[in-house]
Every structure is written in C-alpha cells, then in structure tokens.
Amino acid sequence: MNRIVRSALLLKNAPGNIFRTTRFITPTHFRSLTPSSLQRQQQQLSTRMSGFDFSTCDPEQVRLMSEMCILVDENDRAIGAESKKNCHLMTKINEGLLHRAFSVFIFNSEGKLLLQQRADEKITFPGYWTNTCCSHPLAVEDEVEEVNQMGARRAAQRKLDHELGIKAAQIPLEKLEFLTKIHYLAPSDGIWGEHEVDYIFIAQVNVDTDPSPNEVKSLKYVTKVELQEMFRTASETGIQMTPWFRLIAENFLYKWWDNLDSLAACAEPNVIHRM
Template identity: 50%
Template sequence: MLKFPPFKTVATTILSSPYPSFCLPPKSPFTRFPSLTVATVLFRPFSTLDMGDDSGMDAVQRRLMFEDECILVDENDKVVGHDTKYNCHLMEKIEKENLLHRAFSVFLFNSKHELLLQQRSATKVTFPLVWTNTCCSHPLYRETELIDENALGVRNAAQRKLLDELGIPAEDVPVDQFTPLGRILYKAPSDGKWGEHELDYLLFIVRDVGVNPNPDEVKDVKYVNAEELKELVRKADAGEEGLKLSPWFRLIVDNFLYEWWDRVHKGTLPEAVDMKTIHKLT
C-alpha cells in the first residue's frame, strides 16, 4: 500500500516554496488568474467522489476522467477554478456545487457543405453511442486553452480534439479558420450518475479533411446534408433503429443550425456571429 506524508507535512512543503516546480510550470495559468491561489486549488476538500469507484470503466476513459482538468466558469463565462473531468460530469456534484465547465462543439463542413457527424463510442462515460456534431469536448486548464481573446483557447482545444478523436491533422484545421458563432449554457443528465452542465462555444469550419477516427472515442462517422439530418432527427424522435442524438446537438439543431447552415451556403456566416450573448437553453 502506498503511504503518503501527513497532510500537514505536505501543505508545509508546498507552501514553503514560492514556486513549486511540480504544480506551477513557468507559464502557469495562475499568472493569468492571480485570484486562483495555490492553496485554493491544492486544498479543495476531498470526498470519496474525487477518487471514484468505477472499476468497470474503460481504462482510456478512466485515465482521461482523472487526468483532464476542465475549466470551471460562472454563468457569465468568467473562470472561477478547475476540476477533474470526472467531478465535472457527476450529476451529484453538478447539482450540489453547481459545477459549470467550459466546452465547445465543432461543426465541420466539407466543400459540398455537408456536415460531418460522429457516433460516440460505446465506452464513452457520458452519452455513449449517441450521434452528435463533428466534435464535442472541453478546453483544458492549461495556458494555451485559457486564452479568452477571440476564443483562441477554445479554438486551440478544438484543433487538439479533432486530431485526438478523428485523426484530423492540425494543418487541415488551422485555428484561424474556425468561426466562433455563439455560446450556449445547458444542463443534461446522461443517466442516474453522469451528465453535462456546460457553457458551450459553437465553432464552425469549412474544410475538406482526412478522417481517421480513434475507436476509443468514435464508433462511426458520416457526412449529411440538411435534409438527411432532418431524417435522422425524425428517426430519433420516433425511436427508430435505436438512433439517439446528444442533447446539446439537438438544442443547437432546434435553435440555430439550419439558419447558420444556410449562411454557410450563401457565404454570409460572419453576419450571424454573436459572442456577447450566452443563450440559456433547456
């Protein structure tokens, strides 16, 4: 059994050094957000939820759940801290602590203006096997993905996850080619334990790309036109073929997608940009 020094000793060691190398890298996000102190982050009260008891969880997903640190924000999208992906998706903690984290949803269109969809893998902790937009994930609590100016941190994260999930090389999706169109805030339970509570950036990009899906993340992919998507929505509503759509994707489809898609065809997408409003959707 591993043995750790007493809590008091650990605290003394951390705080006695003005710059502990293992927790504050040279370009630390703490320099960008001075209100997030070392003591605040390291001494957040522990609970049994922090460690988890999910022995049956897929090994890759479990590693990501505990290694990835999501960006916690308030309802105005101001950064207020960070926490593990695991904690951010536990409905118990979402409800008790009102945990809200930053996320993004990528909508990638090819030169024929068809939208790339993915079916999430069976091993995903939240919403396995549902169909959704091209890529849905989170910017992480790291310097390159905390940059607020022109949503650059979110765009950097989108580029990273398109490679991780779909094998799309960074050079195929330059960060300056993403159009951040808006933000939504929503909450959605996945099952009795897991769920989402996200402030979601909606990113559009039109590029012809090579796709090589990662089976740990993605079960299937397909390009659809608007009419084909409407048929998928009809089937999901009717419960046909066991087809399900992710709740965030369905909210975006119902509120924005077809109008924006039409603008992609017309070349007027920049006219739809609204990054000042945070749309609270249910």
C-alpha cells in the same frame, strides 16, 4: 420543473457550493501547469476517483476523467478548475458546477455536415450521434486564453486530432469561425451529465479522418434533409442523439447551414444563449 427553471435555480445556489469545492486559479497557477505537473495532478485525481467503480470502463476513458476542466460562472468568467469526472457527476452539477466546453461543426465543400457516433467506451453518452467534435478546454495556459476565443480554438484543434485524426494543418485556428455560446444542462444516465457554457465553432473545409476507436464508433456526412430525418425518426430507429446537438439543431443549426458563405452575419459572439 423544466430545464430553464432548473438551470436558473442551480445557478442561483451555485456560488456557495463552488467556493467550498473549487480550486481557484491565478495566472501564475496556469503557468505552473506544465506537462509534468499536470500529469502529477492527474495521477493524484485518479487515486481520489477510486471511490467510483471504473473497473468495467475503458482505461483511456478513465484516465481522461482526471483532466482538469475550466470552471466558470453563468457569465463564462473563469473561477477555477475541477476534474472532468467531478464536472460531469450529477451530484456535483446539482451543487452548481459549470464548466467551459466547445462544439465544432465541420462541413465539406458540398455543404454536408460531418457527424460522429461516440464510441461505446465513452463514459458519458456512449453510442450517441453528435456533431463533429465536442469536448473541453483544459485548465492549462494555452487553453484558458480568452482573447479571440484562442484557448477554446486550441482545444478544438487538439481534440479534432485526438478523436478524429484531423491534423492541425487541415484546421488552422483561423478556420474555426466562432458563432456564439450555449449554456445548457443535460443529464446522461442519472450518474453523469453535462452543465456547460459551450463555444460553437463552424468550419467549411475538406478533411482527412483517422478516428480513434475508443473515442469514435463511426463517422458520416449528412445533408440537412438527412439530418432532419435522423432527428425525426430517432425514436423509431433507436438512434440516440446527444442533447446539446439536438438543442443546437432545433434552435440554430439550420440557419447557420443556410448561410455557410456568410456566417459572420449570423455570429453572436457576445451572447450566451440559455437553453
């Protein structure tokens, strides 16, 4: 069964399962998610997650598994919230859980793309090469705002600092140019996987980096030709590339790369590409 058919079947069967397992959210609920209440929820979730053996995992990565992601339907309408852990368990993905995410691509003034290699401590796709930064808006008031993709922009700014040490002053929200959304499903190792509606942002700006060692193993800038060679020789060299990065590269990235000075002409803000 190919990915598209599988995704379609998951989505077709999703609502009943989602309605049974999802915590539905109202604007009042979002306002109630203060830092202290979110911390309490994370502590409660950490206890609930004790059924999975995290004893060999990095403690910080385990803590992050209790963050609350935004559940969406196939049209990216927010329908609830669930822990990062549950959103990435294949057993839950097979029940239809779909969450909101973002991917950032930062190019420098020379037109080179900043790549990161995910830390070996990461629970999903450890050691894989990927785009500059990819993560999730959280189910908190500042990051659920949908006007002008503001929630996803704030989340991207937060994670660029958390993972790569890129300060917000270097990436103002308006510098993140929104291109489109990608809906994809990708298993990781049989236990973990991804099922996301992914917001794509591009920024061309020179940045200073100070990566967190349990988030990022290494960083490098590449030209378009160098990236194409990485993909072409990956099986021979043993380099692993994240599935969302490969999908975006194969279908969209090189066109965007050729049009960094006129990205608005490439933008499809009202389209969700089903991959």
